[in-house]
Amino acid sequence: MxxxxxxxxxxxxxxxxxxxxxxxxxxxxxxxxxxxxxxxxxxxxxxxxxxxxxxxxxxxxxxxxxxxxxxxxxxxxxxxxxxxxxxxxxxxxxxxxxxTDGEGFLDSLKSKVPALSLNGQRAVVLGAGGAAMAIVNALLLQGMSEVAVVNRSPGKAEQLRLRFGGKVRPVLWQQRADVLDDAALVVNTTSLGMKGQPGLELDLFRLNPQAVVTDIVYTPLRTRLLEDASARGNVTVEGLxxxxxxxxxxxxxxxxxxxxxxxxxxxxxxxxxxxxxxx
Ligand SMILES: NC(=O)c1ccc[n+]([C@@H]2O[C@H](COP(=O)([O-])OP(=O)(O)OC[C@H]3O[C@@H](n4cnc5c(N)ncnc54)[C@H](OP(=O)(O)O)[C@@H]3O)[C@@H](O)[C@H]2O)c1
The missing domain is CATH 3.40.50.10860 (Leucine Dehydrogenase, chain A, domain 1)
Known part of the structure; x- marks a missing residue:
């Protein structure tokens, strides 16, 4: 056994x-x-x-x-x-x-959106905790040109820039809606939106219509971020x-x-x- x-x-x-x-x-x-x-x-x-x-x-x-x-x-x-x-x-x-968190994230993304090419593209990652660190690393290894890391505590986004280099761009939490324009990928890695936690407030007005939106929260299976992005016609990928x-x-x-x-x-x-x- x-x-x-x-x-x-x-x-x-x-x-x-x-x-x-x-x-x-x-x-x-x-x-x-x-x-x-x-x-x-x-x-x-x-x-x-x-x-x-x-x-x-x-x-x-x-x-x-x-x-x-x-x-x-x-x-x-x-x-x-x-x-x-x-x-x-x-x-x-x-x-x-x-x-295996980084490969888990990428394999999930690729299984749902096989045509997605990340090389040379921009991503916005909400959150700078443990899961964000593995995801930012994986995205940079895919050749992304910039990963904007938006976090409530600015020091933790800055730490990711120090760890992974200048392609990580720390962004203030209040500016999260302003950096969505040309992102090919938007990822929520905060615990916001999770059952029992406060919701994620994110205005998707400037979201690129081509962007893939993914949330790593999986309780509930479909978060409000995914529902809102789907309603705008964006492709979404669930955290499960x-x-x-x-x-x-x-x-x-x-x-x-x-x-x-x-x-x-x-x-x-x-x-x-x-x-x-x-x-
Ligand atoms: N799908 C999967 O396989 C998978 C894998 C790992 C994790 N997860 C999920 O991902 C989430 C994060 O996990 P983690 O391990 O990275 O946790 P973590 O290290 O504790 O990080 C939590 C993140 O959420 C942010 N946050 C928490 N409350 C917030 C609030 N009220 N307003 C704004 N930001 C807030 C934190 O910001 P501060 O830095 O400002 O505190 C931090 O960036 C959890 O929901 C977890 O269940 C899913």
Missing amino acids: IKACVIGWPISHSRSPLIHGYWLKQHGIDGSYSRIPVEPENLATFLGGLKEAGFAGCNVTLPHKEQAFDIVQHTDESTRRLGAVNTVFIRGGEIHGTN GMLLHQAVRGFELWFGVRPVVTDELHDFVARDIDPDYAR
């Missing part, structure tokens, strides 16, 4: 067990994927004991991603650009860490796709099979988020 898990503090909201459980069953693998609450002060002990506890690895979520980066013994170059880990796996008895696609590489690393994100999996998880969901 191969074991994996997701750790966080708190962790009860995670839908990762649903996704990996679906793939384990689909592929007939003798494995398990559980949720384990780990307090920040216990993270090093938990990761250090992963192998002895019989785990092939784990996903790491809030608030552990940066601390996990410092604990793991091996990382790849892309993960080192972020300084944050969301996937841990054991190889040769040693603890490896990687980050990123969650599903970021899980692919972890499953492959632990269980040895590369799984596929299908409509059936999407609908299975979507119904857990919204029992009334219908395609």
Whole structure:
């Protein structure tokens, strides 16, 4: 039996067990994927004991991603650009860490809008937290000419410019509607619009009609940003796709099979988020 898990503090909201459980069953693998609450002060002990506890690895979520980066013994170059880990796996008895958030975002985007070309284009990213960092990195690696990062706390947008260089343009939160004109892609990475959080106030008057609009919030499945952009005729991409696609590489690393994100999996998880969901 191969074991994996997701750790966080708190962790009860995670839908990762649903996704990996679906793939384990689909592929007939003798494995398990559980949720384990780990307090920040216990993270090093938990990761250090992963192998002895019989785990092939784990996903790491809030608030552990940066601390996990410092604990793991091996990382790849892309993960080192972020300084944050969301996937841990054991190889040769040693603890490896990687980050699949950026590829999850891009794979989701490309699966919905295959013709979208990001090279040489501008993006607007709302938010400058952990998810924004992985997404900005991924967008720059696609050759985008500029990523405007709009954040409530200006210092965090500035930190992304220092981390990734001059193609990141920090923008004040009050100016968020003014930078939409020629963006090929608009991404909400703030928690605004999420169930239980305040809504995202964004005037789309200046939104480029060709822009693809995506929200990484997935509770609700379709946020008001996506509804408003759709009503204007813009193509939109929901946040659930990123969650599903970021899980692919972890499953492959632990269980040895590369799984596929299908409509059936999407609908299975979507119904857990919204029992009334219908395609
Ligand atoms: N679809 C997926 O796979 C996926 C993956 C990761 C995360 N997410 C979702 O993405 C969201 C952000 O996650 P994260 O890990 O990046 O969190 P985080 O590091 O805590 O960052 C939160 C971001 O939201 C902004 N924010 C929060 N409240 C705000 C408010 N009232 N007004 C303006 N901005 C506000 C923060 O701005 P300040 O810097 O000013 O505080 C910050 O930029 C969450 O909803 C999470 O569930 C989805």
